[in-house]
Amino acid sequence: MRPRQRGSHLGLMLLASQLFQVGLDNIPPVTLAVLGLNVYLFLFPAAPLMQTCVSVQQAYWRGGWRRLLLSPLHHVDDWHLYFNMASFLWKGTNLERRLGGPWFLYLLCVFSLLTGGVYLLLEAALTELTQDQSYSMACAVGFSGVLFALKVLSNHYHPGAVTHVMGLPVSNRYVSWVELVLIHMMSPGTSLIGHLAGILVGLLYTLGPLKAVMKKCAGFVTSSGYDSRPSAYYNSSGSTGYRQNNPPDYTPPDYTPPHTASYSSGLTEEEQLEAAIRNSVNDRGQSSQRGAPPPYGLHLSDEARVEEIRLRRLRRFDSDSRQQGGRRK
Template identity: 40%
Template sequence: MEVRIGQRVSRGMLPLLALHTVSEYYRSDHKPPFTAALIAANTLIYLRPSFLDPLIPPIEQVWFNPHLILKNKDLKRFLLSPFYHIGEPHLVYNMLSLLWKGFQLETSMGSVDFASIVASLLVLSQGVTLMLSKSLLLFFDYERSYYSEYSVGFSGVLFAMKVVLNSQSENYTSVYGIIVPSRYAAWAELVLAQLLVPGVSFLGHLGGILAGLLYLKLRSTYSGSNPIKVLIRGIVDAVKWPFKFLRRRRGRITGRGTVGSNRAWRCQTCTYDNNNGSLRVCEMCGTIRVVNGVSSFQRSSRSDGLPLDELRRRRIDRFGGR
């Protein structure tokens, strides 16, 4: 059964990917947003819906080709090629792998840290692959096989993520039906995928594994803040700031009643805003707090065990004797 989605015709695998993703998020207590965003971005780029078509470069402009990247200093090919896939099976297989790895990593470390890791691994895996292909050209004259090769796909980043995910694991896992230690699963998959799946990018997968190892090495030796993490956190804070401001403004109620958060309250006698919600007596005039609409204008010499002298001292400290 074929279903047209955007400019692509799905043969049933994309609906299964969507169903599986929704099912995983529905069943899980943790719903990692960045993993979902990555899956959505890869899928939308593959489907090329009409409203996004002018914004998405064609695949011919983003193929990862070491020769063209170095010759033209083409950052578009360097950065965007992981998000493109050449077919539905290619996309679905990578996204299912991303779903599982993303759930594990993002749930354990948080969305900002996970986003910084993905960004770091993407740049490292692309850079290592580029250097490997150039080195093979210089030392072994492997131009046709690797230096002029065209490739796309998220698998290099996924191999790097697998290295990071399994770096401390003592368990065993199955790779194409073969049980291997989890920490060596990426190496086993590299060899078996090359033997069993024709046309896969050996150098891209190898670059991903080496990028994962390089990331772990850099993380263990560098104690400072991850600049990519700082950048992502700054972007997230900038996006969230207007919503915090709106919530703060919405929390203030004019007239008599609560101000700001639930802990603050306004005196009905002098209209002073008391920030300490634990006090039942106004710090300005000493009037007993109104609770649930029951008012009392009696003066109190004590507030939750505070003597009147202490209450006066607090007023003097707060208002400078005014």
């Protein structure tokens, strides 16, 4: 592996700042390990970018199936990495605490492979329907497809909640579809089909047979079958915590976080993001003073803020990313 030559690495520095503000000890191990792996493969890529992106031409026609493994873990530039990992920090922390580390790791592996597989099927279908070979040659790279699948799952656990997208309230049932359209309109260089593949994989898990199939497969490798309840390490009660005696699919009443003020007044985007993180850190301290175990998750309103900033920043840096030769996911 050869280290990647970059400029100022501002995206990496912002990501490192956020990680240390949240606290590495407050990030569950699987989420932290996946973050670390993505950063490592950005600095020391397993292969050049055009040899890690996935397309029908490269994967199916030429047999480059290892791209299904490499594509989600490589990024076009440090801003692409920063946006995806900042979003994953929130989603991964909340979902790993709810599902438990082993199942969350299993989920990430399945989502990563299936997102790439569904992407290939969609691009192949478009090629047949339109007789346009450019769909088969479209090469996508990045973690965003997996993030869309995780977003569908996260929203599934909070069906009555509302997320603000670009200042507009959107029900969690539809927010993934709204963001799919907005990202493509604001940043045409992103992979619409890659993001759509992630949404479909998330729906296969929440509404389709994927969850049952995964549990069945997990039962084959354990003597007593898989217990989907989180381990005690992640069952701390807190602002968004779940107790161990809840059933696996238990969804608590909608939670309204104590910090509901807008972060946008007079602040830059980085300062808005830092304010959201500081509020979450302050909440951890208040929970500890009340005698509750420190929550590892972060508030849904803060996650929505990160997603809104991510949408706006994608457009700003899209022109630079398109010059790198890979389509972002």
